[in-house]
Amino acid sequence: MGLEAVLEEIREKGRKEADAIRAESKMDSDRILAEADQKVAGIKAEAEEASTKQAARVTAQEISAANLLVKREILNTQKGLLDEVYEGTIAEIAKLPESFHREAIKKLLTEAKKEIPKGKIHCNARDEAAAKAVLAEKEFSGFILGEPAHIDGGILIEGEGGELQIDYSYRTFMNKVWESGLKDASDILFG
Structure with missing residues (x-):
């Protein structure tokens, strides 16, 4: 029985060592799994943060692009309206009675005469x-009166020999007034 007891003791010691090794292995594997879980959680958090930032960046870009598109559409619409007003004004001036145009030509020619004392004038038909x-x-x-010009109204004056020309067409004056008053008109019309 002595041998049996020694064998049993060796078996018992082997079981205890195996249990200790299993327990240590279990602790090591639990520790490794816990560390892996922490790493996974960290990677997941970083990925979520990165995707949130990217989503915010994309959203901001899309909002900016949409705002620019809206502003462009508003500006194009405003420009269209201003162009309509401009062309409407030219058309309304053209509808004024002959007496208005005669008086305008006289005033324009009086002004032009200061620079060109003799020459040829052109007006529309x-x-x-x-x-x-x-x-x-x-x-x-x-x-003298030259050939009709393709202008909305007013006159084009040409000095003798054609060396000097002055454009006193309505459109030229309208452009000057328009450019100087465009901001005011835009502010009045569009706030």
Whole structure:
């Protein structure tokens, strides 16, 4: 029985060592799994943070792009309205009576005469009669009527020999007024 007891003792010691090794292995594996879980949680948190930041960045870019698109549409609409007002103004001026155009031609020619004392004037076909009436006046005897010009109204003055030309068309004056008053008009119309 002595041998049996020794064998039993060795077996018992082996079981205890095996249990201790299993317990230690279990602790090691639990520790490794816990560390892995922590790493996974950290990676997951970093990925979530990165994706949240990326989503916020993309959202901000999309919002900016949408705002720019809206602003562009608003500006295009405003420009369209201002262009309509501009063209409407030119059209309304063209509808004014012949007496208005005759008086305008006279004033424009008086102003042009300061720079070009003699020459040729051009006006649109509608205003030829008014221009002839103005040119019949003695103070404008140095001017002759040239071919009709493709202008909305007003006159184009050409000095003798064609060296000097002045554009006193309505559109030229309208452009000057328009450019200087565009901001004011825009503020009034669109706030």
